[in-house]
Amino acid sequence: MELQLEARPPFSLPAVMRSHGWVDLAPFGRDERTGALTYVARLGTGRVVELRMMPAPGGVRVEVDAVLGEDEGADVRRGVRRMLALDDDFSAFYTLAREEPHLAHVEAEARGRLLRSPTLFEDVVKTILTTNTTWAGTIRMVEGLIAHWGAPLTGHGDDPLPDDSPQRAFPTPARLAATDVEALRAQARLGYRAPYVRELARAVDGGQLDLDAFEDPALPVETVRKRLLAIKGVGPYAAASLLVLLGRYDFVPVDSWAFKLVSREWYDGRPVGRAEVEAAFARWGEWQALAYWFWKWDHAEQA
DNA sequence: GGTAGACCTGGACGC
């Protein structure tokens, strides 16, 4: 089955795939043969299918090896629209970027969209797993979560594939809520992050935390930031990263890499702190996270 | 409000 989805122009699927490390985190993947972006999705009906997303005129084409019901098709459309930020409007950012040589490339390359998960729950868990670790560690932890608690791909007869199937969906809040913290530590190697992930899953599954409400564009960005910071394991860096995935670009995600980049770019290699990083991009106002993200660094290779 | 130390893991390094 095939679906066509339109995107607000300019749109480039390869640009979205290159935008963010998320593409390297399961259940995202790349089809080596076609170059398609793949994602193993668990639909509302419980079915688990692989989506294959490819560029198409005006947007994206989504292939699924199954005939989907009406609700399932709507699920897929909703998920893909969020993953690829198909509806987001970057025209105001492009207007400002035209005046800045370090950002002059963004409009022509249709940069701006950052790859997201279909749900904020998945984005929050993955973001917590990026903190205080290496990127290789993040990949390993996410793979561990999916391997142990993700539902396997549904076969063509709608039966789950064998338990050793490598293709699995991201675990649901309910599945992680029912998981033992020690199992999260031992089997997914989450370390001290294990209780944070379990607590988040329990709050979402139990209805105490409504992450869908965070997506409301009418909410002031400071309100959303405070709510994100109230989640255990989410500090200033993680909150700013998650705001970016919510289409809010008012805060730069300041991590150790940002210190190195800003130090080399504007401080001749001298040590800098959070204040210097924030000051470097403050003039970009509501677009500062994007300005930071897509800045063409003069000294990036040495940072 | 600011700061120090603990939290975990895995990679790098020296022996």
Next chain:
DNA sequence: GCGTCCAGGTCTACC
């Protein structure tokens, strides 16, 4: 092979 050190954000206790 083993032990030590270090990097990576956030939390908690304390001032």
